Amino acid sequence: MRAQLHTDWRNIPPEARGAVAALGNFDGVHLGHAHLVHTLHQTRPEAPLAVVTFEPHPRELFRPQDPPFRLTLSEERFSALSALGVQHIFQLQFDDAFSEMPAERFIDDVLQGAFDLKHIACGHDFAFGHRRGGNTDFLAERATELGMGFTLVPAFCDAGGPYSSSRIRRLLQDGYPERAASELGRPWSIRGVVQHGDKRGRLLGFPTANVSLGRHLEPARGVYATTVRTSDGSAHFGVANIGRRPTINDGSESRLEVNLFDFEGDLYGQTISVALHSLLRGEKKFESLDALKAQIGRDAEQARTLLTA
Incomplete structure (x- = not known):
């Protein structure tokens, strides 16, 4: 109900x-x-x-x-x-x-x-x-x-004291979404409208849905295994990056970019909910776009393995 x-x-x-x-x-x-x-x-x-x-x-x-x-x-x-x-x-x-x-x-x-x-x-x-x-x-x-x-x-x-929003914020900022989920009773999610980006993910072979963090807390920057729920209610495993994309000097605003595994479709303008399950690695600057592309491939495999286990 x-x-x-x-x-x-x-x-x-x-x-x-x-x-x-x-x-x-x-x-x-x-x-x-x-x-x-x-x-x-x-x-x-x-x-x-x-x-x-x-x-x-x-x-x-x-x-x-x-x-x-x-x-x-x-x-x-x-x-x-x-x-x-x-x-x-x-x-x-x-x-x-x-x-x-x-x-x-x-x-x-x-x-x-x-x-x-x-x-x-x-x-x-x-x-x-x-x-x-x-x-x-x-x-x-x-x-x-x-x-x-x-x-x-x-x-x-x-054992750690009262459950509180402040305690959960600290867990997310420290990179522990699993522990935050245990205190929320569900994975922590960021919900927002998919916006147009610079299409760089598509050029790297990993098209992403871009969502502004807006008024949401910014968790630890890095790469996460995620589940994405789209506006039609369907759920999809994926891998997401939260941060400023230092390899391509993307500026000062952090954003969420998520690649949905085995998904084809147009999400622009739709509201999606991205649940964070595990921080795979912290934000890192790579020496080249080829090195970044290779790492994204490894991140995606690690996320897929973790999510299907």
Whole structure:
């Protein structure tokens, strides 16, 4: 079942009101987020299950100079939350005006007035309202006054501590997509529109689909074994390069270029999702295009062997 996405909190259809909702940014929708959602559902299994989240991530508004850091953009997050059984996703537009909403008004006007939530749940670090003026103690107190149930869900932990988006970002930046996948509950994916490139991959014998990283986190630069899901839902093994292509002096912007094995077709303009499985090698400058072409061939064979094992 796909969730229903609601982006205008002032215009919520009657059938979406009266749910129970988990609150948070849900960047990555990792195992800790899944624990929060499942705990809420177990608390109120008879009620429709919802999530209240924000777009863009508040950090993108308050610290626009920061490098891109998102694990999941809106579409990928929607898919991951749907897979958890969430029925309604209330995605609040986080702009300057919304950021100035006082904490009490957020509870009264949005959570109760607009959504008519019957029960809410969040983690211990959830903060909200103008200048993060509301914390979980305030949320619990005000929810009780309004007749809403409230559950503070303890952090979900392993031997390394609580699962968190920050921890997963570090794993990806350090080149460990397998470990990131174990904390996400699925391989980490970059979703984007296939753009026209310089066709250099085709000249080297390995045509690629080019996707801008955009607001996604940039993982460790190098070559990855991947699975690519195209817009028709089909999946294809492949090998991808993420980086600045130093052999051909491609400039300062990193990009994702993925070669789909045994694929023929035109992907330009389509949205694809590229899941990273394993970092095969780091970014490297080669002495010639022939040396680069030979290495790409070895990379493709290694990726194919790993993916079919």
